[in-house]
Amino acid sequence: MRPILLRLTNLTSFLLLTFLTPTVLAQNVILIIGDGMDDHQITMARNYVHGAKGQLALDTLPIRGAVQVVTLDHEDPTKVIYVADSANSATAIATGQVTSRGRISTSADTDRDFQPVTVDLKRAGYAVGIVTTASVTDATPAVFMANVAQRFCENPDMMVQAKIGGNWYADCEQDLIANGGKGSISEQIANSSIDLVLGGGSKHFLPNAEGSDITVLQKAQASGYLFVDSLSALEQAIENSENRLLGLFSPSTMPVRWQATGGVAADEPEPSLLNHVHEYLGDVTLPAPVQCEANPSYGNTPPLAAMTESAIRQLQKRSGKGFFLMIESASIDKQSHARRPCGQIGELQQLDETLKVALDFAAAQPDTLILVTADHGQAAQIIPNNSLFNGYGIPVYTPGRLQRLITPEGAIMAMNYATNDFQAEEHTGVNIPIFANDQGRDLVPAFMMQSDIYGLIKRYLLPESQ
Amino acid sequence: MRPILLRLTNLTSFLLLTFLTPTVLAQNVILIIGDGMDDHQITMARNYVHGAKGQLALDTLPIRGAVQVVTLDHEDPTKVIYVADSANSATAIATGQVTSRGRISTSADTDRDFQPVTVDLKRAGYAVGIVTTASVTDATPAVFMANVAQRFCENPDMMVQAKIGGNWYADCEQDLIANGGKGSISEQIANSSIDLVLGGGSKHFLPNAEGSDITVLQKAQASGYLFVDSLSALEQAIENSENRLLGLFSPSTMPVRWQATGGVAADEPEPSLLNHVHEYLGDVTLPAPVQCEANPSYGNTPPLAAMTESAIRQLQKRSGKGFFLMIESASIDKQSHARRPCGQIGELQQLDETLKVALDFAAAQPDTLILVTADHGQAAQIIPNNSLFNGYGIPVYTPGRLQRLITPEGAIMAMNYATNDFQAEEHTGVNIPIFANDQGRDLVPAFMMQSDIYGLIKRYLLPESQ
Numbered sequence: 065m066r067p068i069l070l071r072l073t074n075l076t077s078f079l080l081l082t083f084l085t086p087t088v089l090a091q092n093v094i095l096i097i098g099d100g101m102d103d104h105q106i107t108m109a110r111n112y113v114h115g116a117k118g119q120l121a122l123d124t125l126p127i128r129g130a131v132q133v134v135t136l137d138h139e140d141p142t143k144v145i146y147v148a149d150s151a152n153s154a155t156a157i158a159t160g161q162v163t164s165r166g167r168i169s170t171s172a173d174t175d176r177d178f179q180p181v182t183v184d185l186k187r188a189g190y191a192v193g194i195v196t197t198a199s200v201t202d203a204t205p206a207v208f209m210a211n212v213a214q215r216f217c218e219n220p221d222m223m224v225q226a227k228i229g230g231n232w233y234a235d236c237e238q239d240l241i242a243n244g245g246k247g248s249i250s251e252q253i254a255n256s257s258i259d260l261v262l263g264g265g266s267k268h269f270l271p272n273a274e275g276s277d278i279t280v281l282q283k284a285q286a287s288g289y290l291f292v293d294s295l296s297a298l299e300q301a302i303e304n305s306e307n308r309l310l311g312l313f314s315p316s317t318m319p320v321r322w323q324a325t326g327g328v329a330a331d332e333p334e335p336s337l338l339n340h341v342h343e344y345l346g347d348v349t350l351p352a353p354v355q356c357e358a359n360p361s362y363g364n365t366p367p368l369a370a371m372t373e374s375a376i377r378q379l380q381k382r383s384g385k386g387f388f389l390m391i392e393s394a395s396i397d398k399q400s401h402a403r404r405p406c407g408q409i410g411e412l413q414q415l416d417e418t419l420k421v422a423l424d425f426a427a428a429q430p431d432t433l434i435l436v437t438a439d440h441g442q443a444a445q446i447i448p449n450n451s452l453f454n455g456y457g458i459p460v461y462t463p464g465r466l467q468r469l470i471t472p473e474g475a476i477m478a479m480n481y482a483t484n485d486f487q488a489e490e491h492t493g494v495n496i497p498i499f500a501n502d503q504g505r506d507l508v509p510a511f512m513m514q515s516d517i518y519g520l521i522k523r524y525l526l527p528e529s530q
Numbered sequence: 531m532r533p534i535l536l537r538l539t540n541l542t543s544f545l546l547l548t549f550l551t552p553t554v555l556a557q558n559v560i561l562i563i564g565d566g567m568d569d570h571q572i573t574m575a576r577n578y579v580h581g582a583k584g585q586l587a588l589d590t591l592p593i594r595g596a597v598q599v600v601t602l603d604h605e606d607p608t609k610v611i612y613v614a615d616s617a618n619s620a621t622a623i624a625t626g627q628v629t630s631r632g633r634i635s636t637s638a639d640t641d642r643d644f645q646p647v648t649v650d651l652k653r654a655g656y657a658v659g660i661v662t663t664a665s666v667t668d669a670t671p672a673v674f675m676a677n678v679a680q681r682f683c684e685n686p687d688m689m690v691q692a693k694i695g696g697n698w699y700a701d702c703e704q705d706l707i708a709n710g711g712k713g714s715i716s717e718q719i720a721n722s723s724i725d726l727v728l729g730g731g732s733k734h735f736l737p738n739a740e741g742s743d744i745t746v747l748q749k750a751q752a753s754g755y756l757f758v759d760s761l762s763a764l765e766q767a768i769e770n771s772e773n774r775l776l777g778l779f780s781p782s783t784m785p786v787r788w789q790a791t792g793g794v795a796a797d798e799p800e801p802s803l804l805n806h807v808h809e810y811l812g813d814v815t816l817p818a819p820v821q822c823e824a825n826p827s828y829g830n831t832p833p834l835a836a837m838t839e840s841a842i843r844q845l846q847k848r849s850g851k852g853f854f855l856m857i858e859s860a861s862i863d864k865q866s867h868a869r870r871p872c873g874q875i876g877e878l879q880q881l882d883e884t885l886k887v888a889l890d891f892a893a894a895q896p897d898t899l900i901l902v903t904a905d906h907g908q909a910a911q912i913i914p915n916n917s918l919f920n921g922y923g924i925p926v927y928t929p930g931r932l933q934r935l936i937t938p939e940g941a942i943m944a945m946n947y948a949t950n951d952f953q954a955e956e957h958t959g960v961n962i963p964i965f966a967n968d969q970g971r972d973l974v975p976a977f978m979m980q981s982d983i984y985g986l987i988k989r990y991l992l993p994e995s996q
Contacts, residue, residue: 494569495569
């Protein structure tokens with residue numbers, strides 16, 4: 065649409081535009097969430113994809129601020145803890161309320177439901193879409209569509225004493241429909257009025273709906289969702305239908321675009337025998353440098369940018385008033401948990417391509433606020449490939465896990481993962497970035513609490529409610 | 531001066547002010563550098579000093595952006611590396627040029643001198659001051675006053691094969707005055723036209739100047755510097771003199787304000803014997819939680835904010851045109867190297883208090899641009915006190931060093947240091963924040979290269995040169 069816009073440079077064109085468009089211009093918010101996308105993860109992607117002197121599309125956005133993440137202690141919700149998970153941090157964005165880890169738009173104290181912004185927006189006539197590379201039932205998308213005590217209650221089979229790992233159980237008995245609740249996350253999506261839901265997680269729609277002999281997917285279809293399971297089917301549906309759409313493109317999290325050579329993760333440096341005797345002696349063998357390559361499992365996975373293009377087209381058809389679209393690049397986080405920098409970088413690149421789609425749309429539809437943010441910090445750090453202290457002539461190496469990437473500009477970027485000794489890294493408590501296009505100029509402050517993002521969305525789309 | 535300003539609310543007052551002030555209003559730049567102050571270190575300080583829902587003075591600044599740090603490889607300066615030190619990163623700020631680690635305003639390839647912004651500013655009639663909590667000869671202050679091949683060439687005794695540690699030697703033979711160079715950093719300061727230099731590092735002024743029988747300090751005094759070594763002497767000098775000032779308040783780095791209970795640093799978790807047998811077995815003893823307390827070595831050390839107040843008063847006397855003042859809170863970095871979060875937090879608090887002094891001054895002198903930034907990232911990360919994975923019922927703990935702080939709001943903030951196994955942590959390669967007051971509104975972009983900061987200072991104070 066850009067060429068048309070560029071020709072509208074004189075008054076005649078302006079008047080023509082005024083008469084051709086409806087009297088109330090559509091207003092849109094595109095909220096892009098990079099899960100775990102703190103400044104370290106962004107710098108890794110910038111360095112690898114564009115070089116140390118390059119810039120991401122993110123870096124071209126004119127507004128940048130910092131967001132403080134607040135998490136309540138589930139043992140004592142009058143107190144805070146300093147590291148969030150995606151459930152409580154995305155709840156802050158979607159509902160404007162702080163809560164404890166694991167909660168899906170419910171309160172830390174008495175399990176009250178918090179109303180996500182999507183409810184008010186639907187009521188006001190906006191179309192609402194949710195797009196993610198995770199399961200659509202995963203924490204970040206879920207908080208915009210459901211209220212449940214615990215993030216792992218993703219389908220009807222996971223509501224009561226569902227074992228997650230070790231001694232850990234998901235338990236949302238009070239949320240069973242039989243107990244007066246709203247049911248599992250997938251059922252709440254099936255019952256929702258959300259206009260478009262795209263992502264992974266088809267396995268959560270295969271169990272029978274609670275107390276029913278039809279599956280959650282069949283329930284969603286019965287309630288009016290057109291179901292698609294491939295990008296071509298999605299594109300066809302968007303050509304031919306104005307229906308609500310449910311697109312599920314993988315059983316759980318969608319495969320990521322990139323992996324390191326041969327699929328290796330970050331690994332522990334191997335000190336020599338002598339170095340085990342004394343830390344100043346011997347030497348150390350670091351994991352060999354690798355490059356990023358295509359992930360063979362990626363196959364025909366729809367790119368996030370392609371899902372976004374489709375989503376925007378369909379949401380425009382669903383309401384003349386405008387839309388709210390939340391898009392999550394989920395596996396920046398999941399690949400950092402798994403100590404896989406190429407996975408992280410590829411998924412941040414996906415987010416950046418998606419941002420370009422959003423920017424192109426906003427160029428043609430100027431009343432579009434684009435917000436990009438993260439939910440919480442992640443583990444990966446860029447550390448020196450040659451230690452600051454290698455002049456001492458002794459082996460200096462990380463106690464954690466290391467991956468060294470040969471970047472396209474021919475240098476070695478060393479990434480450290482060292483928040484724990486477990487099979488998955490921890491999140492971190494760093495404040496996270498927020499970015500906006502020019503529509504955010506007098507709206508997005510340089511520093512805010514994460515729960516204030518909810519208010520930004522409402523102030524832009526529902527100014528009368530403020 | 532605020533009360534006076536507040537009374538000037540009507541036209542009469544405005545005209546009065548106009549006639550009482552010189553026709554050319556003074557313009558000032560106050561550049562505050564938090565060494566190693568990335569978003570993690572900022573969040574640690576915010577959480578501890580003001581609580582998770584609180585905010586620093588930093589957070590009240592209306593402009594916030596990100597700065598990409600670029601470092602050249604000293605082995606092959608056509609290539610980059612991804613983690614800086616303070617020498618090359620501060621050189622980028624002071625001279626607008628990228629270089630390799632360890633260099634003080636000299637080039638990575640042929641050791642050419644880069645001219646710091648202070649030279650042009652002095653030539654144009656501005657007063658220039660440098661204030662730091664490090665030695666005034668340390669990398670960050672040095673790049674604004676000197677050109678030398680290697681940061682450790684801080685005094686005449688450290689110019690040729692000066693052992694720093696292990697197999698590591700400082701060597702700046704080509705910079706000897708006898709070889710046509712400018713001499714060591716302290717000598718270059720003694721010979722400089724900088725109006726005011728305050729900080730630590732008196733030991734670097736005690737050796738005899740190169741080829742001379744007087745000390746570097748005596749040389750500085752002979753060249754017109756009034757020397758002071760206490761806050762009271764500084765304040766008295768500022769009452770009574772318009773001289774250039776050299777204030778050295780400690781032999782090397784100035785003591786920091788805070789330490790953890792009993793002075794302990796972060797320490798390794800201690801796994802039980804069974805956990806050594808298998809990572810899923812046994813348990814782990816974490817270092818006990820501590821609080822921050824006054825550092826008994828701090829004594830009568832001048833606070834950074836007090837040095838800043840004095841500096842501003844003296845610089846105003848030194849030029850009616852205005853001033854450039856660089857202020858560094860150096861030990862955010864040094865205490866992170868040493869795995870001492872309380873030290874870091876106290877020094878970030880010092881920076882924040884200094885910012886308040888700058889903001890008060892700018893309220894009375896509106897043509898004052900305040901910039902706050904860092905030079906590079908640092909090691910400390912906030913990780914969960916209770917692991918995201920503690921539901922698995924196995925010991926999950928950092929492979930690095932941990933300190934857990936009981937914060938004034940009664941929660942536990944866990945800080946992880948795990949970039950290496952050496953006695954000092956590494957820097958990290960994360961992009962760093964930049965903040966500005968309202969004078970930076972159309973000047974400071976949301977994203978920039980670190981070397982662009984040089985251009986911002988020149989654009990504000992020397993617009994005709996741009």
